[in-house]
Amino acid sequence: MRLTSTLLGLSLICATPLAADPYRLVVGDQITLNYNFLQTPKTATIDLDGNIRLSEIGSIVADGKTFDEVEADVTDAMVKGGFSGIPFVSVEISEYAPIIVSGFIERGGRFDFAPGMTVGVALALSGGAATLDAPTGGNSELSSLAARRRSTTLATDIADTAARISRLEAALAGPEAPVVLPEDLQAAVPRSELPGLENRLIAEAKVLDRARLTAAILIKSWDKEIAEGQLQIGILDERLGLKESTIARISEDLDAARSLQSQGLATNTRTSGLVQRLADEREDLLAIETAKINVRRAISLAERNRQRYESDQHQTRLEALRDARNLLNTLQQNYRISLSELALLYGDVNGLALDDGGIGLQFSILGPRAARFANETVTSNTVLLPGDIVVVGTDVQTSAN
Template structure:
């Protein structure tokens, strides 16, 4: 760079002035962008600046390189990134005087071209765009051909594919709920085959697109297995109740027979007393007759107690079976209600997705704003420290040179009205009282051991309801 060269005469000491400028420059670097409330523009890589020196006719245009430096003839590299224009001029002056190019350098720096911005993501024309002062996110979208509004934009195609996938998922979900409801309704109605009702089958949007027959077959096998478990469980209960009832009948017969034994013992006791009064009965024989009478009465009391225990066991078994049937019916009704609510919600979402797809493909009769179907999300990458930080990026956010704007199209469920009406679900089945047939999903029944043909008579005094704690050991009475 040409200029006033050093003379041979001694020059004044400029070290204090240079040191002051260096101090000011370091202070500017340390304070950074937040040093003032009204922050002036700070240079970033990609900016092009125009440098002129007082007394020099030439103007130098140089770009701030990736290292944040400008390279000037005869001066070399000068770090200017993050500096204001005044701070950059001061840095150039310091560098010029340090190298002895000028006695007293006076530099002026201005912006020739701002660093470009980059727009990426779901826009019609992603890439580099020249920066315009005051540019916002909306301005950048306009320069890039728009986001979701582009008729042939990638974002709209992605939204269409997303909605189409949602339709397939909902079709499968609806079919699964229909098959499950068919099984639950069959369990409640005690039907051997869980074929869904016609109104349920008509709720499936596209039966041909899913393995419906396999889904129904799985539910049919599940229904058959649980029905077999229920039948085995109820058969176990019926066998237990019949056994206790048979025990009751035997106890009553034995009580009737033992009444005759007591009557005979009482008659023998009366005769023995008469003989004793006449002096014809010994004391030992009298004691034996009295003991037989007492034993007969005691045995009668034992049989009465056994009959009461059998009646209690029978009542417990019947109560446990009734409770099981009632709870199973209530649970089935609750499951049917929940499944119908899930089905109605899935059908509503499917209807909305159909309208969304019609909007995205341009084939629908309804035409809500596209923003009802998709929305734009923005992210900002900046070479400036602390930007964007926690700032929310909106269409009104101001962009700065060197920023990178990332646009993403997000498909979401639209809030549309006027969709196809959904037929109401029929009312839940009303059963007057729980029956042995209306029982779904019972637990696996316990093993039932075969009964011995002969042996001691057993009286079950515990609660034998399956699924509960094991009953206590039965009391055993010898036959006869």
């Protein structure tokens, strides 16, 4: 069964509007924010933890919240951060989280969400349901070859993705963690790809080693800058101590000279000289204290740069791991479908539905809002929300010859 542009048009016409309740953000949504600290509006994507990260304010929880709630949270963060003016905050959607379509379809993957999108629209965008032509007639050999090629490609992609997940998990585990394939990932890899896994893991380990070396060089440079700054602080503290002792001694001499001068036992020249020396020493003291402040600022900047780098690296790896895990799930589903297609090509096909002259399709929805369909049947007219994962299956059953 194939869906045409007619189905796409009908699905859009028949789609019911989004619920009247205020829209609640999900992971993957991209929003545009404008607030007092900005010269121009900025965009932020809700990350794996459900947060948006704003350099001027910090981390704000956005997942599951309305635009008004996010605006209120940003306002509160500004006030708590010491902003003394009248806060101005606006939040708008710039890009919804994508829809993911997988299963018994021609082209699985991510598709941009549009309000009113239905399961039928998502199915049409993915090229419609996959074909199940039996291996008879002139196209049987081509069908078999195409099915085998899809199965082999998917098996290779699964092995590559499993190895990449192992590398990302090792990177998150610590600087010395080795790249090893956990049992759950090993079970996910098709048997045909198991012999090549060791080489894949070695290659991923080399990628991780290079990343760790780069990180070590950067961190070492910041650590050196911090250590040198702390050494300078120690030297400046010693100089401050000496200056303070000198100033105290000159002050005592000046007091004695003034006492003698008041008795007519000392000249004004000695007193003036001591006054000038005291002024010079105090000026030097101020210069040393200023230098100490500047060194402390440099140390603080190096510490912040290191912390920000490590935090950004951790967040990037978390997001990459999430994407790789989602990709692995999609590849596994498509691989199982490819095996079913091979079984259909070489077995008896039973249970074909007569609706629309094709195969009966079954739909399920996964994702952060899947609970709304707990007691409902998902059909081609079901309205989707951003972040939904549509899984397409069939009621086809096969039996071996």
